[in-house]
Amino acid sequence: MSRKTRRWIFHIFLCLGIVYMKIGGFSSVVALGASIICNKIPGLAPRQRTICQSRPDAIIVIGEGAQMGINECQFQFKNGRWNCSALGERTVFGKELKVGSKEAAFTYAIIAAGVAHAITAACTQGNLSDCSCDKEKQGFYNQEEGWKWGGCSADIRYGLNFSKVFVDAREIKQNARTLMNLHNNRAGRKILEKNMRLECKCHGVSGSCTTKTCWTTLPKFRQLGYILKDKYHQAVHVEPVRASRNKRPTFLKVKKPYSYRKPMDTDLVYIDKSPNYCEEDPVTGSVGTQGRICNKTAPQTNGCDLMCCGRGYNTHQYSRVWQCNCKFLWCCYVKCNTCSERTEVYTCK
Numbered sequence: 001m002s003r004k005t006r007r008w009i010f011h012i013f014l015c016l017g018i019v020y021m022k023i024g025g026f027s028s029v030v031a032l033g034a035s036i037i038c039n040k041i042p043g044l045a046p047r048q049r050t051i052c053q054s055r056p057d058a059i060i061v062i063g064e065g066a067q068m069g070i071n072e073c074q075f076q077f078k079n080g081r082w083n084c085s086a087l088g089e090r091t092v093f094g095k096e097l098k099v100g101s102k103e104a105a106f107t108y109a110i111i112a113a114g115v116a117h118a119i120t121a122a123c124t125q126g127n128l129s130d131c132s133c134d135k136e137k138q139g140f141y142n143q144e145e146g147w148k149w150g151g152c153s154a155d156i157r158y159g160l161n162f163s164k165v166f167v168d169a170r171e172i173k174q175n176a177r178t179l180m181n182l183h184n185n186r187a188g189r190k191i192l193e194k195n196m197r198l199e200c201k202c203h204g205v206s207g208s209c210t211t212k213t214c215w216t217t218l219p220k221f222r223q224l225g226y227i228l229k230d231k232y233h234q235a236v237h238v239e240p241v242r243a244s245r246n247k248r249p250t251f252l253k254v255k256k257p258y259s260y261r262k263p264m265d266t267d268l269v270y271i272d273k274s275p276n277y278c279e280e281d282p283v284t285g286s287v288g289t290q291g292r293i294c295n296k297t298a299p300q301t302n303g304c305d306l307m308c309c310g311r312g313y314n315t316h317q318y319s320r321v322w323q324c325n326c327k328f329l330w331c332c333y334v335k336c337n338t339c340s341e342r343t344e345v346y347t348c349k
Contacts, residue, residue, distance in 0.1 A: 072114070081309070103274060201213050309348075316347065321340045
């Protein structure tokens with residue numbers, strides 16, 4: 001059974017369960033159905049399965065948010081040796097990269113932000129039962145700028161808390177990698193929170209702005225992707241500081257001699273140096289670059305010299321034919337010329 005088919009069946013069963021809940025309350029039959037479905041989802045930690053069983057309506061939104069993070073990762077790194085292509089093959093949940101590299105840091109941050117973004121959006125749209133708009137500030141005035149709160153503000157606090165409870169629940173080990181993952185999860189959520197937008201609407205006669213009502217909205221997820229990509233390039237190498245008694249890692253510090261400075265909340269952090277991702281290696285999560293399309297003349301990471309790691313590249317020639325210079329003739333038909341071109345595509349050996 002294909003992955004797409006399994007996902008389709010899962011959505012059908014989950015939607016049926018949600019319909020039953022809304023019709024007749026959370027009956028024992030529905031609870032049993034949710035339990036069976038949640039136990040079938042690969043990659044969930046025990047605490048995450050419990051959340052899934054208690055909130056089956058939210059698990060689809062969580063999955064969509066995690067997938068949104070994976071899609072953005074693949075967009076941001078599409079021209080690099082590591083292009084996120086292996087992420088989400090088995091499941092959108094659970095650990096994906098075994099090496100605590102900068103790439104792992106980006107992955108955890110973008111998925112945590114994706115889940116928070118999706119949950120917040122679902123609340124605003126009324127698609128989840130336990131949340132809606134943030135109406136806490138409605139009616140209050142901003143005296144300095146002369147507008148009042150109104151409209152349907154995105155309840156970012158609910159989204160952030162839900163993401164924290166669910167995404168962080170898989171980090172149960174007491175080691176340096178857990179500290180790294182939790183920090184990057186927080187960084188992704190923090191960057192989302194810092195980039196919330198203010199939207200306003202003017203009220204008054206003939207379009208005048210006698211009064212102005214404002215509310216908060218979510219940023220475009222692509223914007224977060226670019227911000228986190230910049231953070232990836234500036235990622236901080238850290239190491240754990242261990243407790244003197246039990247020697248367990250207690251917090252992370254910047255990896256510099258005689259320094260105990262902690263990384264900033266919005267820094268992406270890593271504990272292991274990145275592999276070169278040239279060759280396929282299941283241990284590091286590298287799928288290699290063999291067969292990847294590259295640019296023969298570009299000096300950037302998608303150029304054949306860098307992408308192919310010095311192994312060289314193959315040249316493939318294709319001919320493309322299409323109708324062009326079409327004109328409408330009276331009356332009544334279209335006359336076109338036939339155009340063609342030869343193109344070359346280069347792939348890594």
